[in-house]
Amino acid sequence: MRLQSKTGLKGYLGYLHERRERNGEGNKELLLGKGRGRGRGRPRGRPPKIVVAVDQSVLKDVCKVKKLKQSGESFLQDGSCINVAPHLHKCRECRLVRYRKFKDHDESTVSCRFFHFRKLAFTRTGVLRVGGFLNPKQCDTEALSLWIPSRTPAEGLDLETSKYILANVGDQFCQLVMSEKEAMQLVEPHQQLAWKRAVRGIREMCDACETTLFNIHWVCRKCGFGVCLDCYRMRKSRPPIGKVFSWLKCAKGQAHEPENLMPTQIIPSTALYDIGDMVHATRGKWGIKANCPCISKQLKPLPKPATGEDCNVNMSGSSINNVSFTTDDDTVSTTSSLKDGTLSSADTTSALHWLADLATQKAKEEKKGKGGLPNFLDHIIASVVENKMSSDTSKKQGVMEMSVLDPNTQHCWLCDGRLLCLQDPSNKNNWKIFRECWKQGQPVLVSGVHKKLNTALWKPEAFSREFGDQEVDLVNCRNCAIISDVKVRDFWDGFEVISKRLKSEEGQPMVLKLKDWPPGEDFRDMMPTRFDDLMNNLPLPEYTKRNGRLNLASRLPNYFVRPDLGPKMYNAYGLITTEDRKVGTTNLHLDVSDAVNVMVYVGVPIGENNHEDEVMKTIEEGDVDDVTKKRIHKSKEKPGALWHIYAAKDAEKIRELLRKVSEEQGQDNPPDHDPIHDQSWYLDQTLRKRLYEEYSVQGWAIVQFLGDAVFIPAGAPHQVHNLYSCIKVAEDFVSPEHVKHCFRLTQEFRHLSNTHTNHEDKLQVKNIIYHAVKDAVGTRLYRRSEMWRNCSVT
Structure with missing residues (x-):
């Protein structure tokens, strides 16, 4: 054509x-x-x-x-x-x-x-x-159009953002492509590959591990039972004697055997591999540093899976590369058969040579990528953030240096200079400094968000008045016991009045938290005004808004099932007594996505004793820095919760400690359970001390005050201890900087038992990576075509 x-x-x-x-x-x-x-x-x-x-x-x-x-x-x-x-x-x-x-x-x-x-x-x-x-x-073009760059630029995606996405996500995409190519090696020569088109509103899941099916999987022809690559490979290699696989049975109770399943792909034709070629070419053109498996492992390129025959014009135009174009003077063919990714001199004279170049050129030598900030500023900021300075003097110098470099962004440093605190949530330049800390895997604090909210909406009496008759489940924070079928009014009435709280069997007021309320994905439907109030005032909207340019979840087309990213409320009383310091409101865990958690209300309970002294002792034992303590004494701010957050890279060391402690206590460590994912541990002062002394792991001790937004990186273990009664609202997002953790955690969750809430892959990180990269390379396609069109007009 x-x-x-x-x-x-x-x-x-x-x-x-x-x-x-x-x-x-x-x-x-x-x-x-x-x-x-x-x-x-x-x-x-x-x-x-x-x-x-x-x-x-x-x-x-x-x-x-x-x-x-x-x-x-x-x-x-x-x-x-x-x-x-x-x-x-x-x-x-x-x-x-x-x-x-x-x-x-x-x-x-x-x-x-x-x-x-x-x-x-x-x-x-x-x-x-x-x-x-x-x-x-x-495949037809309608199906293909879902998986290739659009002919118009992706909404909210400019050239610089596209470069930044490819710089951070490109390697994970290449890992995806390599995995799919390796999967094709498991397809027997006599087997024909099937294609299952995506169905609107349906999330295809592995029937064995509940991971979202991205592309290559295996399907039963009789009942549609499907398993992912990992489950298929594991079953085909045969498990050790005694290990039982719980694959569902087929019709009439017949077992599903790997050799009887049909290899199937979801992405039509060779679109995945064509986008992969575009990623390499685009990163080379833009000078983006690459460390993908194709380069680091020096693997010999695997051939693209054969689809039986090339798709011609009558068969849906399913190959992106195999299209010819004609200009008035000459013809350029963008077939993938060009040797060594080079073009002849005749080809390069064509007005459309850029397309062939894009589709076939191999990535150039690694070059330093361009960021949104000047290179010298990137370098200095990264040095301030990354280097562990040994003395307080050097830390203070680093903070001063940052302040001089960006005087228009109001901020301070907590945790002895290791935690960035942005003090103006409305500042449009916040993302520049935030990004430099965020890409190092560090949490970030943003204060003053409550000043932008409609405070009347977030008071406990408002929730009691509007939803008091709803039946809910409560959790006793001291022993994790579930209290079922109570009115939500019973919880809110005791939020700030201890005498009105539900009593334990011993007659003592319980420390309670609301379990999954509002339930599931109902926050927006049940509380639309509050939803708008929150979403319109979240800090760092580039990341936190659903359509934020640096929120990769926004790149997932509406055709797919959208992941539930919140908002989600966390409502609980404060843990006040000395013994309460050993338990958490939320035990140690980690999340597959990034999150921002906003403290929208802090309630200081009335009755019995003044608990201010106990709260200060908890803060003191919580390893909190002096600057944070001054927020209480001098600024008279309301402390709500004590957080301990650890770097994602330290998760395995934390696991080692907790497994060791379990053995010391005579407990088992089942292989399908995980001390972090089980959410059964709270690191008290003793355990935190051991973690530092035995494994050199130091986290961030953060006090979340009224109006503080805590940004938690994906994969970062964290725990929360409420000091007073708190209403917190969290929204998840997927940032380019932490996709690698999302990718890894999805694999981790596959091995958890079916009882874990994290067992199911709800984020669909592979689909998010694919469509983020697809849109990013599409930006360059559009820009080059516009340049060519302008030249042709003149």
């Missing part, structure tokens, strides 16, 4: 997007009855929150059925197994639908595992049979 040069960007990406109708004609036997459900994202099997629209099945059209019977052509299953093919093998979802209370037709259709995946055909006698499955060469 040849396109005229005047089409500009349409000459490349526009070509792929505008062939939709023609590709539909080319694959008419597969696209009859085509229709995509439109619904709010949710895991399989859950009732939709809005109506899902699904077109009428082709089998309802008498004329089309007659033609299909005459021709014997195959067509896509465009409905649930029950509605379309009740006499054929049913998928797992359709087999279970009879046991569900919710039996909406549209829901069962889009939840069906064979929907728009399995092909059907009529025999000569008019009986419906299975006609195989889609394969990668049968």
